Amino acid sequence: GKKSLRQKAVDELKHYCNGFHLLWIDTKVAVRMVWRLLHGQVLTRRERRRLLRTCADLFRLVPFLVFVIVPFMEFLLPVFLKLFPEMLPSTFETESKKEEKQKKKLNAKLELAKFLRETITEMAKRNKADTG
Numbered sequence: 001g002k003k004s005l006r007q008k009a010v011d012e013l014k015h016y017c018n019g020f021h022l023l024w025i026d027t028k029v030a031v032r033m034v035w036r037l038l039h040g041q042v043l044t045r046r047e048r049r050r051l052l053r054t055c056a057d058l059f060r061l062v063p064f065l066v067f068v069i070v071p072f073m074e075f076l077l078p079v080f081l082k083l084f085p086e087m088l089p090s091t092f093e094t095e096s097k098k099e100e101k102q103k104k105k106l107n108a109k110l111e112l113a114k115f116l117r118e119t120i121t122e123m124a125k126r127n128k129a130d131t132g
Contacts, residue, residue: 019092023057026091030054057089064088 003011033043033051043051064087067077081087093101 015094016092019089022091023054023061023089026050026054027058053090057091060087060089064092 030051033047037043067073067080
C-alpha cells in the first residue's frame with residue numbers, strides 16, 4: 001500500500017542516518033589507510049580505490065551539508081539531485097540508483113565491445129583484400 005507522509009519522512013531520515021553512519025565508518029578506515037601510507041606501507045588496489053572513494057565522498061559532503069544546515073533548503077535537494085546526480089556521497093545512494101548506474105556502465109562496455117569487434121572485422125577484411 002501507500003505510505004503516509006510521516007512514514008516517508010521517517011524512512012528518509014533513517015536512510016540519511018544510515019548514510020552518515022556508513023560514511024563515518026569509511027572515514028575511520030580511510031584515516032587508518034592514510035596512517036599506513038604515511039608510515040611507508042603500500043596499499044592494495046582495493047584499498048586505494050576505497051580511499052579515493054571515501055575522499056571523494058567527503059568532498060561531496062560539503063555541498064550536501066548546506067542542504068541539511070540551512071532551514072527549508074532540504075526541499076530543494078531533489079531538484080539539485082536531478083541537476084547534479086553525483087552530488088550525494090556514495091553511502092547515501094539507494095539500491096535502485098546503484099543498479100541503474102551499473103546498467104549504464106554495462107551498456108557502455110557492450111557498445112565499446114561491439115565497436116571494437118566491428119573495427120577488427122573491418123581491418124581483417126582490408127588485410128585479406130590487400131594480401132589476396
